[in-house]
Amino acid sequence: MTARIVTGAHYGLRDWLAQRITALIMAIYSVIAVIVVLSGKPINYAVWRDLFTQGWMRVATLLFIASLAWHAWVGVRDILMDYIKGAGLRLALEVMVLLTIAAYVGWTIQILWR
Amino acid sequence: MSDAAAKTQASRVRPKYLNLQALLFEIRLPLPGWVSILHRISGALLFVALVWMLWMLDRSLASEAAFNKLKHYAGLWPVKLALLALIWAYCHHFFAGIRYLFLDLDKGLDLASARLTSWLVLGASLVFTVFFGWRIW
Secondary structure (H helix, E strand, O other): OOOOOOOOOOOOHHHHHHHHHHHHHHHHHHHHHHHHHHHOOOOOHHHHHHHHHOHHHHHHHHHHHHHHHHHHHHHHHHHHHHHOOOHHHHHHHHHHHHHHHHHHHHHHHHHHOO | OOHHHHHHHHHHOOOOOOOHHHHHHHOOOOHHHHHHHHHHHHHHHHHHHHHHHHHHHHHHHHOHHHHHHHHHHHOOHHHHHHHHHHHHHHHHHHHHHHHHHHHHOOOOOOHHHHHHHHHHHHHHHHHHHHHHHHHHO
16 A cells, blocks of 8 residues: 655645636626626516526526635635644534535525526 | 854744734734735635525525515614625625735736735725615615
8 A cells, every 4th residue: 555645736736726716707707797786677576586587697606606615615624724723623614614515505506496 | 052052942932922912903914914814804704604695595586575575684774784794795805816816827926016906905895895885775
């Protein structure tokens, strides 16, 4: 069995890059969402519901939440790594955060395709 | 002990100087440092508040009655203040994030630009918070 080196170059690169790409996706969604809402009719229930029954809006919002899930995971993990020094507690918190994020994604799908 | 040895000894045992008083009043964070810590705080805040925002999205799309109930609830001033705080957090995270993307591309690294873009980030997030706040108020 070979010893696996778990630290060193490139191990963090994928998450670093993912955080930036997901940030861009969310930024583009945010700008489009603000423009759509501000340039359209005043928001009431019918306008709001019609917006979210359009296929592109559902898919774009799902992409946003998927990006948010990955982005928030990297960010929260960074915070936990900085402030929680005990490995056991940190692992427990990381698992809780992952489960919470997974639940949020599931909930969002339920909200969008009800 | 020679002078040199005493010096190494002293540098090895560094005084720990982190307490609330030092954090609040004595350690002067440079401007880009403020943008940085606010980026972290706003990110943490947005994550913690995510459950509330998803709940509001859920209610707003559930039915017309639920939508109107939510609208009434969002009109209460403590709720509006909380929403305003989240709007600020989103704006700050957005603009500071764009600044970091440029820093990653080695743009704006010199001191003058770093300070200028820090002011721009702080200013733009406040301006947009006021604008969106005015739209929802």
